[in-house]
Amino acid sequence: MAKKVKNNKRQLILDEAAKLFKAKGFGGTSMRDLGAQVGMEAASMYNHINSKDEILEIICFHVSDTYISQLAQIEQTQASYVDKIKALIHLHIRLMIEDGAAVSVANNDWKYLTADKLEAFKQARKNYEKGFAALIEQGIAAGELQPVNTSVALFTILSAVRWVELWYRPGRGITAEELEENIMTLLLNGLAK
Amino acid sequence: MAKKVKNNKRQLILDEAAKLFKAKGFGGTSMRDLGAQVGMEAASMYNHINSKDEILEIICFHVSDTYISQLAQIEQTQASYVDKIKALIHLHIRLMIEDGAAVSVANNDWKYLTADKLEAFKQARKNYEKGFAALIEQGIAAGELQPVNTSVALFTILSAVRWVELWYRPGRGITAEELEENIMTLLLNGLAK
DNA sequence: CCTACCGATCGGTAGG
DNA sequence: CCTACCGATCGGTAGG
The missing domain is CATH 1.10.10.60 (Homeodomain-like)
Structure with a gap:
């Protein structure tokens, strides 16, 4: 109690x-x-x-652990590469909306982690990015995706979902579903007609 | 002297x-x-x-002034809406590569500006975003662009170019031109085939 | 969970 | 451009 x-x-x-x-x-x-x-x-x-540093640590690793375990789950499904990537975009948007403060901190303040935790966090993020990039690469190889540079595609996607937190306010003109639909369309089909 | x-x-x-x-x-x-x-x-x-605050001020307004004057120039050209938007994306990528530190500060540390400068900066940014959004809106009305939500398109573009600074290193596998080409393709044509 | 306090460091000034 | 220093504030501890 x-x-x-x-x-x-x-x-x-x-x-x-x-x-x-x-x-x-x-x-x-x-x-x-x-x-x-x-x-x-x-x-x-x-x-x-125990310390101010510990607070930052807990927040950052809570976020990175969530991303990593979800990626592992998505990797194991039988969906197409396009659908796996869509699932990851969905995950990013959902976490931004549900736990935006923590995600923002993990995105912006991770650099203030103490030396050993900083290394661990960077490694975790690198592993996540590698897994995500592999799905894009395989999607291109399978002919599902345009043959763009994998890193550019990866970071364009990660960036595009990252700023949802800065400008999306529920109940201000657009629902979470519409937001997600629009981002998916833009990233997968592009802005031009 | x-x-x-x-x-x-x-x-x-x-x-x-x-x-x-x-x-x-x-x-x-x-x-x-x-x-x-x-x-x-x-x-x-x-x-x-004069002060630490003044340093931040000068950096932030130097960047916002650059964006605003360049937008005004692009607005006056006779190009199609697609080409105007491409010109803006080009501008963002170029500034990120040429003056990445200042752009990063204007993107991330503007919130530490003192009260009156903070208001002025937010207003300047809002004006820039409005001008950019208007081009997208007109591009959709003219049938050049997909009928996506204008705000979502605007922020997806702004975000996608924003993180060039974090992962792009000249001479590491991809040139500035290739980078730009890839980002343009992704944003305008999408990742899916 | 609070009061009282620590050594360190901060942005900035005085005076030369 | 430096030395010397200011009051304020920082993260954190002791002791209750």
Whole structure:
């Protein structure tokens, strides 16, 4: 029971930290800012977390773990390469909408991870990118996709979904489904007629 | 003569600041870090610039001014809408390659501008986006482009070119021209066959 | 979970 | 352009 309460507070700290890090950056967010948001003195939060660095760590690896496990699942399906890539785009958009603050932090503030965690994170991201790129490459080889440069295609896709968080606001003219449909059309069929 | 030297130092400070802000963020870069990079004590730099905030200001508005004046030029040409949009994509990629540090700072650290400059910057960006969106809208109306959501198309394009800076390294497998060709193909014709 | 406080570092100024 | 320094704020600890 005490454990439950402790975990709730801990999760609250992590959630509020993700929002603040997204809004003001890791360096721009002080433990006193975070305490004010959580409703606690800065010093008190150290009963729930070990350090400011640890907060960033937990957020970043939570996100990268999610992407990596989902990629593994998608790789195992029997779908076409086009559909596998669509599933990955869908995953990115969905995570952006559902857990945008954490995803933003993992995208922008990962560089402030401490040395060893930084290496681990970069490696995890590289592995994810390699897996994604392999699907594109195989899709081209299978004749499903245009013969573009694989890296360019990979990063164009990753970038295109990345900024959903910055300008998409639910209930402002376009639904999540319409958003996804439009992005899919653009990436797969292009803007020109 | 004395003025010339002063301006050179000032420009050096601005250039090194852009690199450091890009690498470590505005908040993560101290005036002492910057001084070390420039070859000066932190205090000495205040003979060339007024404040750390001013450095960020100059970098951000230099970039937004460039985009806005180039957009105005492109708008006045007689080219088709597709070609105008291609010209804008070309502009973004070229600026990313030529002045990537400053562009990155304007993209990521603008939020640390002081209140009034922040408003001005957001307004400038909004104006640019409106002008870009208008070209897409007119291109759709003219039947040159697919009838996708204009905002989605705009931000997908802006995002897709934005991350060139993060992964493109000259001389590593692909030239700037090939990069541009590939991005154009993807955005205009799509990935699917 | 709070008060009180630590050493370090910050942006910036004074004075030369 | 440097030395010396300011008040403020930082992440974190001690002790209760």
